[in-house]
Amino acid sequence: MEIISVTPRGYCQGVVRAIRIARRTAEEHPGQPITMLGMIVHNRYVVEECERLGIRCVEDSRLTRRELLSRIPEGIVIITAHGASDDVFAEARARGLTVVDATCPDVERTHELVREHVRTGDVIYLGKHRHPEAEGTVGISPRVHLVSTVEEIQKLNGLSDILITSQTTLSILDTEKLLKACLERWPDAVVSPEICNAIRIRQEAVLKLKDTDVLIVVGDPHSNNSHQLAEIGLSAGIPHAYLIENADQLEESMIRNASRVAVTSGSSTPNELTQAVIDRLHACAHTAQ
C-alpha cells in the first residue's frame, strides 16, 4: 500500500496566529477570568490546550455568538479566528468585558469589503448557515444575504448594486456552482470570492490526486474545511473519503484492498494528530506485506 502525505496540510497562518494570541493573553493576565467565545479554532485538541492554560471556552452550536456572550459574566473575552459581528464587539465592551480579537486577517478583509459595499448596495454571501464566520459577516448589515444553495439564490428578490462574496472556508467547487447560479440571475454583479489562500491550495492539492483509492482527512467534526476536503476528494473521483479525528479512529476496513491512500488535514488540525495517522498507516502497510 502506498501512502501519500498531501501537502500543504496542518495549521494555516490564521490558526497559528489565534493560538499565539490566546497563549499570550493567558501569560499576560494570570488569575483573570479569560473566556473564548466559541471554539478558538474548530479542533477540540486545541480547545483542550487552551483550557490547560486557564482559558474557558463557551460553545454550543445551537446558539449564536451573541447568545454565547451572555454566558460570560466578567473578565476577558477572546473573539475566535472566525470573527464576530460588530454588534458582538459592541455588546461585549458595553458590558465591561475586555475584548481580545483573534479574528483571522483574511476574515477581517472580507468584513471590510462587505462593510464598504453595504453603504450603497446588497451583498450575496456564499456560506454555511450556523457557521460562526458566516454569522459574523451577516451580522454586519441586513443587506448581507447568506445563501448555501441554488434554491436559496432563486428566492432572493429586490436586490440592487450587488457584490457576491464568500466564506473563506467554502469549497471551491461549491463556490463555482453557486457563483454560476448568481451570475445567471445578476450578470452585472461584482464578484469577489474570498476563499482564503490556505484553504484554496489545500483543496487544489486534493483535486490533483491521481489513482487514489482512499482519502483520509484528519480533522474535527466541527471543522467545515475538513468536511470540504473529504467532499472534494469524492468529487475528484476518489472512491472513498473519511474524516477522522485521530489515529484511534482509523479502521482497517477503511483501507482494506487499497493500493494508494492519501492523507490530508484541516487547517485547524495539529500536525502531531496527522502524523500519528500517517505512522499508523505505515504500520498497517508493513503488516500487510
Ligand code: SF4
Ligand atoms: S482557514 Fe483561512 S480564513 Fe480561516 S483562519 Fe485559516 S487562514 Fe484564516
